[in-house]
Amino acid sequence: MAAPHPGHVVAPRPRRTRAAAPPPPARRRRTSHDDSPRPPRPDPGGRRRTGRRRGRDRNGGAHRPGLGRAGLPGRLHPNRWPGGFTATVKVSPGDTAVSGWTVTWTYAGDDRVTNGWNATVSQSGATVTARNLSYNGSIPAGGSTEFGVQGTYGTGGGTPTGFALNGVACNGVGPTPTGAPTTTVPTTAPPTTAPPTSAPPTTVPPTTEPPPPPTGCAGAVLCDGFETQTGSTPSGDWTVVNPDCSGAGTATVDTSTTHSGSRAIRITGAAGYCNHVFIRSTRNLVGLGNVRYGRIWVRHTTAQPTDHTTMIAMTDAADGNKDLRMGGQNGALQWNRASDDATLPEQSPAGVAQSVPLPTNRWACLEFMVDGAAGQLRTWLDGAAVTGLTADGVPTHDIDGQWYNRTWRPQLTDLKLGWESYGGGADTLWYDDVAVGSSRIGC
Numbered sequence: 379m380a381a382p383h384p385g386h387v388v389a390p391r392p393r394r395t396r397a398a399a400p401p402p403p404a405r406r407r408r409t410s411h412d413d414s415p416r417p418p419r420p421d422p423g424g425r426r427r428t429g430r431r432r433g434r435d436r437n438g439g440a441h442r443p444g445l446g447r448a449g450l451p452g453r454l455h456p457n458r459w460p461g462g463f464t465a466t467v468k469v470s471p472g473d474t475a476v477s478g479w480t481v482t483w484t485y486a487g488d489d490r491v492t493n494g495w496n497a498t499v500s501q502s503g504a505t506v507t508a509r510n511l512s513y514n515g516s517i518p519a520g521g522s523t524e525f526g527v528q529g530t531y532g533t534g535g536g537t538p539t540g541f542a543l544n545g546v547a548c549n550g551v552g553p554t555p556t557g558a559p560t561t562t563v564p565t566t567a568p569p570t571t572a573p574p575t576s577a578p579p580t581t582v583p584p585t586t587e588p589p590p591p592p593t594g595c596a597g598a599v600l601c602d603g604f605e606t607q608t609g610s611t612p613s614g615d616w617t618v619v620n621p622d623c624s625g626a627g628t629a630t631v632d633t634s635t636t637h638s639g640s641r642a643i644r645i646t647g648a649a650g651y652c653n654h655v656f657i658r659s660t661r662n663l664v665g666l667g668n669v670r671y672g673r674i675w676v677r678h679t680t681a682q683p684t685d686h687t688t689m690i691a692m693t694d695a696a697d698g699n700k701d702l703r704m705g706g707q708n709g710a711l712q713w714n715r716a717s718d719d720a721t722l723p724e725q726s727p728a729g730v731a732q733s734v735p736l737p738t739n740r741w742a743c744l745e746f747m748v749d750g751a752a753g754q755l756r757t758w759l760d761g762a763a764v765t766g767l768t769a770d771g772v773p774t775h776d777i778d779g780q781w782y783n784r785t786w787r788p789q790l791t792d793l794k795l796g797w798e799s800y801g802g803g804a805d806t807l808w809y810d811d812v813a814v815g816s817s818r819i820g821c
Contacts, residue, residue, distance in 0.1 A: 459685045459801030461651070462530050463489070464725055467508070469543065470522040476544065478515040481508045481525075484540040489531045492719040493780040495726040497525035506538075511775075526726050530719060598673075598815035600661050600793070604641040607631045612643055616657045619794065627655030627797060637675040637741045637810035647797025649804040656691065656796030657809075664791050666816050668751040673819040674795065677741045678807040682706035685801025686714070696750070696789040704746070704757075705798070710735050711767060713755065715786075722755065722781045723766035729776040732766030734759060741810075743821035753786045761821055 456465040469479055481497075485504045493499065497508040506527070514523045541548040595601030602615060610630050612618055618629045625648065632644035643657055663670075674690065688705035700717040707714075710733035713722040723729035736742060736759075745758040746767075757767035769778040769786075795809045813819045 464528045466526045468524050471517050473519050475519045476517050479510050482542045483538045485538050491527045491529040494527040495724040595813045598813040600814040603639045603811050605639045607641050612657045619656050619658045623652035625653035627653045629655050629657050635808050642808045642810040645797050645807045647805045649799050649802045654798035656794040659793045670748045671818045672746045673813045674744045675741050675811045678805050680805045682709050683803035685803045687803050688798040691794040692790040693792050694788045695791050720780050723777045724780050750788045
């Protein structure tokens with residue numbers, strides 16, 4: 379507190395007192411010559427007034443009325459693996475509610491966003507723009523919402539910078555991913571936070587199912603229990619392939635672990651992309667037409683990791699001969715398009731929850747249906763339909779919303795079984811009693 383100027387203090391005047399009471403302490407009155415600061419006056423609730431003015435947010439950062447701030451980059455939660463990444467972003471407007479939001483940022487490297495959830499995401503050059511959807515545009519003062527992105531990178535993955543909310547630079551600063559990713563297993567756990575508080579659309583996929591399946595392999599174009607395999611390396615109706623590069627992955631005929639009969643195919647899948655290995659059917663499957671049903675008995679030893687993996691792949695002639703892939707990510711089964719990295723379900727926490735993990739250390743019956751004319755896909759595990767692995771032609775938030783970000787009319791030409799890991803995941807798998815036909819085959 380500054381001291382008063384000498385000679386400018388007026389002596390306090392004593393107050394009149396009652397005879398029965400002791401005199402109260404003297405109190406100095408302010409005069410025009412007394413420029414010592416007055417102590418703050420307590421409010422009725424006993425709290426001191428802080429003098430906070432409008433135009434400052436609750437964290438003390440500059441804040442323009444009507445525009446919020448995003449908790450970025452301190453609210454950017456990345457999960458990277460070699461060649462790809464996902465991240466969730468928390469948007470917090472601070473003291474002022476917003477009725478719509480646009481978040482932008484810039485990548486320093488060659489990161490490319492391929493899709494997103496809970497937002498409409500686009501990229502122009504190095505700049506990414508994420509806009510709210512119809513159900514999560516309004517955020518109250520002090521509230522927040524989240525969205526997520528998925529993408530790829532080459533050799534120059536870098537730190538994102540220049541975050542802004544509705545054109546205003548974000549004033550939350552925190553840790554961001556640094557440096558180029560390595561081939562180690564990401565230490566970032568899958569997101570555990572609940573989906574946005576604004577409820578997503580409640581559209582439910584149609585409950586109509588294809589007719590009950592027949593037993594056995596009746597009518598299947600491909601029906602193989604691998605009983606005709608005579609050597610240790612798959613041959614005849616199958617050939618071993620290692621797309622692009624080869625490494626530690628192996629495919630062998632196994633007589634010790636089978637679903638039925640005396641033989642199955644064992645895949646020893648190592649971590650890292652070049653350690654992938656598949657067996658590819660030599661049968662001509664093009665004649666199946668637009669609708670393809672598959673039934674595969676599969677067994678594996680290791681729970682699916684956070685990293686993206688593939689165990690079934692089919693070449694799509696209508697998508698630049700890129701693969702339609704089935705595998706897993708964030709601990710659950712998923713479908714994935716190699717051409718644009720779209721996933722089914724979306725890899726939001728709510729989307730992943732609509733899928734299921736592939737059981738370990740037991741045989742599981744995996745079925746699928748792909749309708750190229752209608753652009754639909756269905757999946758069953760042990761005879762039960764999996765909601766998160768269903769693309770029914772109607773975009774549904776958290777499930778097939780991003781799958782239908784473009785027209786999808788697949789023309790599948792082959793079938794490959796094996797293992798491919800895009801990060802640190804390794805697994806040992808067995809395949810047996812494989813069937814592909816134009817009608818549901820059943821378990």
